[in-house]
Amino acid sequence: xxxxxxxxxxxxxxxxxxxxxLAALLRPGVSVLDVGCGTGAITRGIRAxxxxxxxxxxDASLVPAEDGFVVSDIFDYAPGRQFDVVTAxxxxxxxxxxxxxxxxxxxxxRPGGRxxxxxxxxxxxxxxPEAPPxxxxxxxxFLRWREANGWDNLLADRxxxxxxxxxxxxxxxxxxxEVASGALWPHVMESLGPVVVRDGFLTDLKxxxxxxxxxAYGGVQRLALRTAIGVRA
Numbered sequence: 735x736x737x738x739x740x741x742x743x744x745x746x747x748x749x750x751x752x753x754x755x756l757a758a759l760l761r762p763g764v765s766v767l768d769v770g771c772g773t774g775a776i777t778r779g780i781r782a783x784x785x786x787x788x789x790x791x792x793d794a795s796l797v798p799a800e801d802g803f804v805v806s807d808i809f810d811y812a813p814g815r816q817f818d819v820v821t822a823x824x825x826x827x828x829x830x831x832x833x834x835x836x837x838x839x840x841x842x843x844r845p846g847g848r849x850x851x852x853x854x855x856x857x858x859x860x861x862x863p864e865a866p867p868x869x870x871x872x873x874x875x876f877l878r879w880r881e882a883n884g885w886d887n888l889l890a891d892r893x894x895x896x897x898x899x900x901x902x903x904x905x906x907x908x909x910x911x912e913v914a915s916g917a918l919w920p921h922v923m924e925s926l927g928p929v930v931v932r933d934g935f936l937t938d939l940k941x942x943x944x945x946x947x948x949x950a951y952g953g954v955q956r957l958a959l960r961t962a963i964g965v966r967a
Contacts, residue, residue: 737828737885740925741796743918744772749779753823755908755961756850760784760819767817767842769808769835770825774798788813808838816844823852830884836900843966849902851962852910855890856880858958865955868940868947872923875936882933893962902964914955919948 749757753776760766760783768777771789773796781787781802791797792807804811808822808829820839826832839849856877865873877887886892897905927941 736792737883738793738925739772739796740921741773742921744796745775746915746917747775749776749783752776752912753779753821753852755852755910755963756780756819756821756823757783759848759850759963764819765815765817767813767820767839769820769822769839770828771803772796774800774803776823777803788817808835811838811842813842816842816847818844818847819850820847821850821852824854826851827853827856827889828885832886832889833896833899836896840900840902840966845966847966849897849900849962849964849966851893851897852959853890853893855958855960856887858888858891860956860958861953862956863953865953866944866947866951868943869919869951871940872927872930872936872944875930875940876922876926879930879933879935882935890958890960893960897962897964900964901967903967905962905964907960907962910959910961912957912959914957919955920945923948 762785764784765786766780766784768780768787768789771777771791774789777787777789788802790804790806790811794805797803797805820843826835829835843849880887894905894907923945930936931938931941
């Protein structure tokens with residue numbers, strides 16, 4: 735199964751706020767490939783700094799009809815060039831074979847260039863105060879649904895080992911936990927909730943209760959997020 739991102743979530747993201755470790759690496763003239771670029775919000779930020787950024791995404795409904803954006807799956811992408819930096823932000827979590835995707839990213843990186851991956855360990859997310867039981871029920875169903883599709887709910891915790899296995903050197907992993915914006919989970923439940931129901935992991939009534947419970951929730955969710963950076967030999 736293929737996941738489809740909500741453009742309302744993607745359009746709120748910026749390079750400086752939502753991919754800050756990459757932002758710190760960028761300089762004018764650096765060529766960057768942004769894998770899973772979605773609506774291109776972060777890609778445009780990259781291009782504003784470097785002048786050379788290409789965004790690819792397999793979802794044609796998201797990819798901007800502009801120069802520098804390509805509708806392509808990472809496994810099929812063959813640009814005939816390599817890049818100084820190849821990055822994927824919050825993308826590998828939606829791929830059932832993330833090691834294979836990482837290997838392709840390495841292949842597209844020039845020797846001495848960097849691979850930068852930012853991703854979640856969903857099972858380590860925390861709520862303060864404790865989330866309403868109705869939303870917790872949705873959350874557990876969401877994780878089971880992801881697992882059934884082969885998507886790793888602790889991917890961020892495996893990045894260091896994945897980078898080493900891919901032959902990357904000078905690997906550095908940093909914790910970059912973020913606090914979820916107020917609009918994130920309402921959008922996720924609206925766009926993905928019906929899919930979780932359709933696939934039998936939740937009922938319509940439980941989804942409605944989760945939406946109502948979250949609407950009355952006054953706390954915050956801290957998302958477990960990590961950035962891994964490695965150099966291609």
